[in-house]
Amino acid sequence: MAFRDVSKEALIGTLTLGLVFIAGYLFGQKRKTFIMNLSKSHGKEQHNPLMQYVLRHSMREHPALAKLRLRTLEHDGNAMMVSCEQSQFMANLARLIKSKKVIEIGVYTGYNTLSMALALPDDGVVVACDINEKYADMGKPFWKEAGVEKKIDLRIQPALDTLDAEKVNYDPYYEKSLQLIRKGGIIAIDNVLWGGRVLQPAADDLDTLAIDRLNKKLHRDARVSLSMLTVGDGLTLAFKL
Ligand SMILES: C[S@@+](CC[C@H](N)C(=O)[O-])C[C@H]1O[C@@H](n2cnc3c(N)ncnc32)[C@H](O)[C@@H]1O
Incomplete structure (x- = not known):
């Protein structure tokens, strides 16, 4: 499936994830939260020799994840899947801040959900939000094989309902997540480069315009410190101050 054909779902996933990872506040716990999610080294990068070197020398993928x-x-729909190296990076971030709660907005087959569940302690939880249970059904046997299915709380309904938000568009995922996480929590937003289209959004390309608008807003947002990484399709990390 061409990347452009999955834009809406991928965008949701993106914001989610990033948003992907929330924690404490949502569950009333004073824990650092990690919100996150998605990208794709298995796409055009898969034939890049340097990328292959990076993967061979850094990936420690759990057998169930592989x-x-x-x-x-x-x-x-595999173009929607998060890239493995990005997922591993986000799992390391979750470990770094000792997150016990993650919210993933946009699960698809649950690669990142599984990666996060493996990174969390035994009493950790990934609240995994998606509207399509058929996708998640593909991942469930692997969650079980890895022995972490009890750490995954799958919610099949629009993520904004799960997050108790009001409006349906992209920016509210960020705003709601910022409310939910505590200081030191992380919002990870995937696909922020949108295949390079953010450089010159066409006037009628609403997805690209929305991403570009959010990128510009985050750059000005004094509530967070910021990094935008070129990993995968672009990953923004917003650290709540
Ligand atoms: C890019 S994929 C997510 C990739 C995933 N994080 C991974 O690890 O591979 C986007 C997902 O968002 C889901 N989605 C679309 N609209 C949604 C909504 N309103 N609420 C929750 N999930 C939604 C789609 O069903 C799709 O599975």
């Missing part, structure tokens, strides 16, 4: 990745690559 199986889920290969299973997902058989699916028509």
Whole structure:
């Protein structure tokens, strides 16, 4: 499936994830929160020798994650899957801040959800939000195989309902997540470069315009410190101050 054909779902996933990871506040716990999510080194980067070197010398993929990745690559919508190196990076961030709660907005087959669940302590929880249970059903056997299915709280309904937000568009995911996480919590937003289209958004390309608008807003947002990484399709990390 061409990247442009999955834009709406990918965008949701993006914001989510990033947003992907929330914690404490949502559950009334005074814990650092990590919100996050999605991208794709398995796309155009897969034939890049330097990228292959990076993957060979850094990936420590759990066997269940590797199986889920290969299973997902058989699916028509695989362009939506997070890149493995980005997922591993976000899992390391979750470990770094000792997160016990993660909110993933946009689960798809659950690669990142599984990656986060593996990174959390035994009493940690990933609140995994998606509207399509068929996608998640592909991942569930691998969650079980890894022995972490009890750490995954799958919610099949629009993520904004799960987050108790009011409006349906992209910016509220960020705003709601910022409310939910505590200081030191992280919002990870995937696909912020949108295949490079953010450089010159066409006037009628609403997805790209929305991403560009959010990128500009975050750059000015004094409530967070910021990093924008070129990993995958672009990953913004917003650290709540
Ligand atoms: C890019 S994919 C997520 C990739 C995933 N994080 C991973 O680890 O591979 C986007 C997902 O968002 C889901 N989605 C679309 N609209 C949604 C909504 N309103 N609420 C929650 N999930 C939504 C889609 O069903 C799709 O599974």
